[in-house]
Amino acid sequence: MQLYNTLSAKERAALIEKAGQERLTISFYSYAQIGNPLIFRNHLFIHWNELDVLGRIYVAHEGINAQLSVPAENFGAFKAHLDSISFLENVRLNIAIEQDNKSFLKLKIKVRKKIVADGLNxxxxxxxxxxxxxxxxxxxxxxxxxxxxxxxxxxxxxxxxxxxxxxxxxxxxxxxxxxxxxxxxxxxxxxxxxxxxxxxxxxxxxxxxxxxxxxxxxxxxxxxxxxxxxxxxxxxxGLENKFLGKNFVFDHRRGERISEDIIAQCHQCGRSCDNHVNCANEACHLLFIQCDECAKKMDDCCSDDCKEVHNLPYEEQKKLRKGKVVSNKIFKKGRSEVLKFKK
CATH class of the missing domain: 3.40.250.10 (Rhodanese-like domain)
Structure with missing residues (x-):
């Protein structure tokens, strides 16, 4: 039985567009004692794959942490499945303020040591x-x-x-x-x-x-x-909103606007801006803030070096990446000497 995602993000995006269904972006978590996280992970995948759930879900002995999207028409069935699990019955579901049908493009359910990496004993x-x-x-x-x-x-x-x-x-x-x-x-x-x-x-x-x-x-x-x-x-x-700006979210949207305030700036030119992007150079993929003008000027890249690599033929880019490990341990989110206006 298939217990993993088989479609690429591009293929999934095309299917979502063709289906034309509204999807809901949802997050939830629950601390609980899970005896066998792998069995629980597989149980979730079997049921959620049938409901066309997409997202990033972490399961551990201490509980579950989920960010996902589900077709609106399947929400009732999805909620019923959650309620059938004792520690997820009536769990609080945080439904996104701003919806995007392509917030997630794959179903990834991973077993981890912890549902949040806190380093605590x-x-x-x-x-x-x-x-x-x-x-x-x-x-x-x-x-x-x-x-x-x-x-x-x-x-x-x-x-x-x-x-x-x-x-x-x-x-x-x-x-x-x-x-x-x-x-x-x-x-x-x-x-x-x-x-x-x-x-x-x-x-x-x-x-x-x-x-x-x-x-x-x-x-x-x-x-x-x-x-x-x-x-x-x-x-x-009707309460006073004391939050300024955007709420960063961990999906393709990268942010939900909570107030009209823009409190950040483009990391490349210093203009008022709060749009996070990833560097278009696949060997970099740095997360940073970039305005539309700089995106056009830099071909969606974070630096001239990355722009040069990004404009090479794809096969040449692959050769340059071969054997190199790229991860958040190397490329810190929003931190790089090339970002002149990073606070």
Missing amino acids: DHTFDVTDKGIHVDAELFNELIDDPDTLLVDMRNHYESEIGHFKNAITPDVDTFRDSLDIIERDLANHKEDKKLVMYCTGGIRCEKASAYYKHKGFKQVYQLEGGIIDYARQVEKK
Whole structure:
């Protein structure tokens, strides 16, 4: 039985276009005790492949972290399948603010050691002793309180294009990097300040809040449902939107606009811009911010060297890439000496 994706992204995109069906982009997570992640992974693939689910899903002994899209007409069946799994019954589904039928082009369900790479030894603290979950209304009240320390638990390239007013935005590449840095920087306020955290959909704050309580922070809060659900609640309840700019998302859209503010700039020319792209040179693929003018001038590349390679015949490009390992460990997202206007 086929338990893996067989179509290329290009082939899948053509099928989606031909089908003409509206798709919903959804994210969710759940911490749970999964005895055999591989069997669970295969179970999900069999059922979700039949429903034409596409996305990036991580499964581990500690639970599931999913970002995916599903045809709108199959949403009922998809939800019914989730509800048939004990720890996913009535799980909160974060439905994207801005829909894109091509947000995902493959179904990838991977077994990992953890559903979020946090670098923590979960046996050293009580991961269930989490912070207080707050909705958008209470969150707004808390961040207006002068005794609150508001912390963005995301990475630099995420907070660069959007964050809450007055938030602390650590200049880090990974969630793992941020944990000790935040504790060190806020160590003098474990007793007297409210530590309020937020992230994209809430999953990073789930583990971080328990970790910081373990580290001695007395008043720990987290935004329920993250930025995605905050934006939905603000619109539904008519609340003041305290988020500036875009919410970075991990699919082909790369961002959802939460407010009209543009707080970032093109990394190549410095113009006001918050559109993330990947360098068109396949051997680079650097994630960076590029305006339309620079995209045209640079042929969608991050540098003159990459532009030169990108304009070579495809077979020559393949020869240059042969034997070279390209990964995020080498090409940091949004970090490169060629980006003159990267903050």
